Amino acid sequence: MHPALFLIPVTLGDTGHRKVLPEYNLDVIRGIRHFVAENVRSARRFLKKADPSVALDGLTFCELNGHTPPEALAGYLEPLARGESVGVISEAGCPAIADPGADVVAIAQRKGFRVVPLVGPSSILMALMASGFNGQHFAFHGYLPVDATARAERIRMLESRIYSENETQIFIETPYRNNKLMADVVRICRPATKLCVASCITCDDEWIRTLAVKDWKGRLPELNRKPTLFLIYK
Numbered sequence: 666m667h668p669a670l671f672l673i674p675v676t677l678g679d680t681g682h683r684k685v686l687p688e689y690n691l692d693v694i695r696g697i698r699h700f701v702a703e704n705v706r707s708a709r710r711f712l713k714k715a716d717p718s719v720a721l722d723g724l725t726f727c728e729l730n731g732h733t734p735p736e737a738l739a740g741y742l743e744p745l746a747r748g749e750s751v752g753v754i755s756e757a758g759c760p761a762i763a764d765p766g767a768d769v770v771a772i773a774q775r776k777g778f779r780v781v782p783l784v785g786p787s788s789i790l791m792a793l794m795a796s797g798f799n800g801q802h803f804a805f806h807g808y809l810p811v812d813a814t815a816r817a818e819r820i821r822m823l824e825s826r827i828y829s830e831n832e833t834q835i836f837i838e839t840p841y842r843n844n845k846l847m848a849d850v851v852r853i854c855r856p857a858t859k860l861c862v863a864s865c866i867t868c869d870d871e872w873i874r875t876l877a878v879k880d881w882k883g884r885l886p887e888l889n890r891k892p893t894l895f896l897i898y899k
Contacts, residue, residue: 666696668745670773671752672760674785675711678868678892682715685786685867691716693783697752699744701727701769708754729753729765738769745778757892759787763807763837788894789835792863795873796833798898803833809846816846820853824897827858833898843888850895851885854878861896864888 671693676685694715702708705726712719727741744751753760753769759782760766773780789805806823810816823834838846850860856879863873864886872886875896 666693666750667779668748668750669779669781670742670745670770671697671750672766672770672780672782673752673754674759674783674787675755675757677757677786677788677866680786680867686715687784690783690785694752695719697750698723699725699727699749699751700754701729701741701751701766702754703730703756703765704728707756711754729769731765733765735768738772741769742773742776742778745773745776757788759785762787762789763805786867788863788866788892791866792861792873792894792896793833793835795863796861796896796898797875798833798859798861798896799831800833802831803835805835807836808838809836811842813849816849817853820850824854824858827897827899831899833896835894835896837894840888840890840892843891843893844885846895847881847885847888850897851878851881854897857899859898861898862886862888862893863896864891864893866892866894 673690673694674686676682694712700708705728708726709721713721742751753766755764755766761770770780793800793803809819826832826834856877858878859875860878860881861875865871
């Protein structure tokens with residue numbers, strides 16, 4: 666295996682690896698001894714579940730999250746300079762997509778290291794696929810403001826882009842605030858605007874539904890503590 670920075674997708678929730686990850690990913694994982702992970706504990710759990718024969722004690726892990734000092738990132742790629750591959754593991758889904766892994770990928774690109782994205786589930790793309798919305802022109806905005814006034818303004822701004830730019834708008838919320846966000850979207854958006862709710866993607870309780878905002882009223886689903894994406898379109 667040629668040395669590279671491998672971007673290793675992780676399952677979305679408690680989903681069987683064989684359902685969403687190709688066997689090739691395991692071949693790559695078995696050849697890597699250095700990992701950059703958003704959370705070391707969950708990364709070790711993922712690797713052991715992917716292949717119980719993996720000897721975790723022989724691996725090195727560097728943590729990359731919101732608390733990692735920027736000056737530490739370049740050192741995470743030192744194995745690449747020695748001709749050894751490095752793997753980047755997210756908490757869920759694809760590394761570097763709505764994920765701090767993008768920071769170390771940027772350094773690898775600047776230094777001219779080979780970067781290899783592996784195939785795996787992206788909740789953003791899977792939600793868009795299932796929504797029936799515009800998949801050629803879309804934007805992902807991550808989390809909306811917590812402040813109620815700012816959040817309402819952001820929702821109105823995103824809705825305006827649907828009509829002015831013909832662009833699907835995608836956003837998420839901390840799972841325990843999902844119900845509040847959905848109620849706000851239904852209250853603020855135009856009755857004819859369409860809202861897709863994509864919850865627990867790839868898991869046993871996966872639920873994806875698209876309705877006009879007026880049709881969601883009085884039938885809001887229970888989304889508390891369920892990883893969910895929200896998409897709006899015309």
